[in-house]
């Protein structure tokens with residue numbers, strides 16, 4: 001969608017830039033311009049992080065009635081699966097509200113800090129270059145480092161502001177200990193700066209803003225995965241944890257050990273990456289990238305001449321990206337199967353009598369299949385967003401000027417998307433099975449794990465169906481609703497029991513109805529009705545798409 | 554023999570976007586084999602008309618027919634007979650230009666690879682580059698090549714030369730002339746008079762969603778006024794008194810004035826004996842033309858639209 005720029009450039013002459021301008025000239029004007037353009041987005045990010053902190057730090061005090069109840073709930077975070085989700089779980093043998101907050105929730109704030117940094121920095125650097133606006137700006141008297149400097153100041157400032165809000169929310173408002181609260185806020189700030197540095201480098205390397213965001217975002221995903229592996233091995237994290245920038249801030253152990261020195265790691269790394277970003281930016285032209293674009297084919301392969309061929313090229317990159325990430329995650333989750341068997345040794349005797357190590361392990365693998373299926377559904381939602389952007393960017397209009405019906409266009413894209421999601425489901429099941437097989441040293445669970453993965457497909461189909469129906473009738477909200485469904489599924493699945501949500505709300509979780517294979521036997525009813533829901537959504541969406549106008553904004 | 558229906562016919566076509574009447578009782582008719590210039594300032598409704606003609610948008614009221622059929626209901630059948638070049642061509646960033654051209658040609662039906670290669674050559678396009686690295690002009694070339702290499706009866710071209718350099722514009726004009734020699738009809742939109750003048754058999758001028766003038770070039774001559782700057786060996790004061798000459802003034806050695814389209818020939822007869830040393834003639838811009846004939850108001854919508862599209 002073409003974006004309108006509100007606000008005017010500080011200087012509008014278009015004489016070519018003199019070569020002897022100092023590198024930072026007009027950084028201030030640029031920064032003011034960025035602030036003006038982004039006043040709303042920026043406020044949403046910063047306030048959003050502040051509100052999340054407010055909610056998390058105060059909600060716990062409402063959910064848990066007292067320290068005894070906290071102690072029961074603490075198990076959720078301190079068992080290996082809990083540690084995978086939320087972190088090293090410091091101080092959970094003697095839980096307090098503030099420790100509970102730091103162990104269970106602060107990681108999500110850190111992820112928001114990271115996403116905000118990547119989003120803001122890429123938006124003001126590579127996106128500007130990609131759209132050609134940067135050329136206009138550089139044609140004025142603007143130093144060659146001014147844009148990156150202004151974007152860094154903006155992003156750094158946003159992180160500082162968000163950190164202050166987090167501090168206010170957890171300290172003065174929630175009444176948590178001062179030293180720990182300061183560490184929580186500083187931890188968020190440090191994570192933010194680390195990913196700001198990563199984005200500054202990525203913006204030089206990739207020629208598209210999507211590529212740059214994907215690079216920096218991929219690093220965030222990797223950091224999360226490494227941390228998962230590291231923290232799951234033992235309470236307090238293991239050596240592996242220390243390879244994850246997300247873990248560095250968590251290793252300050254707020255409200256338990258209150259150590260500051262781990263924050264040196266992200267700050268030094270951020271400074272190094274920022275310097276690298278500046279250096280790389282001098283090694284290239286405006287609009288160019290350091291990774292040179294390669295030449296491709298002069299003529300198309302025969303497969304490209306069909307609607308499905310077209311859809312395949314539209315969706316291939318996105319599906320491939322998700323496949324790589326999810327298969328790696330599945331392999332890793334699978335390979336923890338052995339530690340689950342071991343963990344059973346530490347269980348209290350009463351529990352061990354009803355639950356063997358094998359049960360625990362299979363329960364864990366069933367949970368992982370469910371958890372990964374939510375990500376497969378997320379891939380589905382992002383695939384449908386790709387379709388929506390085909391429409392908004394006019395490519396659908398161009399394609400539909402061919403003798404190709406609306407039904408063919410959407411049908412081909414949906415066929416490719418659903419085929420891709422099915423393949424993803426199978427690959428994820430296979431990944432979990434191979435990982436588990438490797439760690440347990442036998443392959444007896446391979447079949448049931450593949451089935452466990454596949455068994456989740458009706459839920460994925462249902463999510464896709466709902467979003468396709470919206471795409472056909474109310475396209476503007478389709479993507480947003482899709483992500484809300486995913487987010488809700490994630491929260492309800494992971495925290496539903498802990499948040500004490502009413503059943504009526506839990507029943508809305510698309511992923512909450514299928515049996516937890518392999519610990520439970522598959523029941524047919526939810527499989528059938530979820531599939532029906534999905535197919536009905538697809539049909540409804542196709543009908544809407546046939547009768548609505550294309551790209552009517 | 555029964556007469557062919559017009560290639561395009563709209564009557565009192567209305568298209569609303571909320572409160573905005575993007576098309577306000579638009580009448581437009583294009584006969585078989587005709588190159589029709591569709592001229593209007595930014596925001597006048599040219600692209601909206603194209604989208605209605607393609608069956609991508611639905612008319613709110615009025616008649617719209619392509620080859621005698623309703624484009625909303627018979628889009629696929631009609632699209633076999635036409636090729637479209639969008640105003641803001643966006644391509645698939647991970648495909649090369651050559652891949653996009655082939656994909657479009659194949660999806661449209663049988664085509665000649667020789668013709669495709671020839672057009673790529675003439676438009677000087679590197680088909681091996683990913684389209685994400687293309688400028689606007691190059692993206693337009695991709696759409697143009699795939700349209701011109703197709704075997705279709707009608708070309709819908711929405712400001713197709715907006716991003717082309719002057720050299721490529723010449724190539725564009727040649728290829729369009731060749732296409733019309735093969736009997737194709739063309740609807741060619743633009744906001745620059747000179748661009749459609751060179752090619753069009755007929756021109757319609759659209760303003761705020763309405764066609765305000767329509768006719769052949771010579772029928773529209775009465776609307777045009779050419780600005781002339783001339784330096785003559787002998788004094789040229791007498792020109793000022795000629796009928797059809799306006800705004801006469803002298804600047805140093807040169808005289809500058811405007812002359813009505815239909816008086817240009819007379820003027821040349823008057824000028825020749827005076828010994829012309831140099832002569833520059835500027836065609837009127839569309840904005841001058843609309844301003845002179847329809848007052849200041851080009852439609853308020855054009856302001857915002859113009860600013861946005863730059």
Ligand SMILES: Nc1ncnc2c1ncn2[C@@H]1O[C@H](COP(=O)(O)OP(=O)(O)O)[C@@H](O)[C@H]1O
Pocket residue numbers: 551552553570573574575593594595596597598599600601602854855858
């Ligand atoms: N999808 C849309 N939604 C709302 N308004 C639109 C839309 N498309 C066009 N318009 C409005 O309709 C008018 C005509 O636009 P357009 O057909 O693009 O003009 P042109 O192509 O002649 O520049 C403009 O005022 C524009 O803002």
Ligand SMILES: [Mg+2]
Pocket residue numbers: 596599600601640711712
């Ligand atoms: Mg237009």
